[in-house]
Amino acid sequence: MRSALLLFLVVAVTACGERSPVAPDGFTRTPCRPPAELVAMVRGQPFAPAAMQSALLHAAGPMNNALGAGKDVRALQDAIRIVATDISASNYDGACRLLAISGRLLFGLPDTPATLPDRDGIRLILALTAQSLVEVIPR
Secondary structure: OHHHHHHHHHHHHHOOOOOOOOOOOOOOOOOOOOOHHHHOOOOOOOOOHHHHHHHHHHHHOHHHHHHOOOHHHHHHHHHHHHHHHHHHOOOHHHHHHHHHHHHHHHHHOOOOHHHHHHHHHHHHHHHHHHHHHHHHOOO
């Protein structure tokens, strides 16, 4: 139990971004950087993350219907909904962290021709969201 807690703390501290100095209380809080593989998928002018909220909700709802109803799909839907909620609350660091989780969940889904258009649409929405977050999260 103790080693699992220690492993969780190590993973949590190093989960996103570069290392920063340790705070006096022993914890670090480095700003999350959007996943590079998502950011690299799109190019364009910077825009506010709030512009992605309705697209994120569409990705978590109607676009997800074709993906099925498994546990992984529900986890993806929940993660994308949290991204949308965090963006609306201007919690960009939290949105970034859940965006990274959403990307991993999406890439882990079965690669079937029937779900390709929906998976690609969701991937594009996640990529655009990642690009919008790059501009607002401090380095």
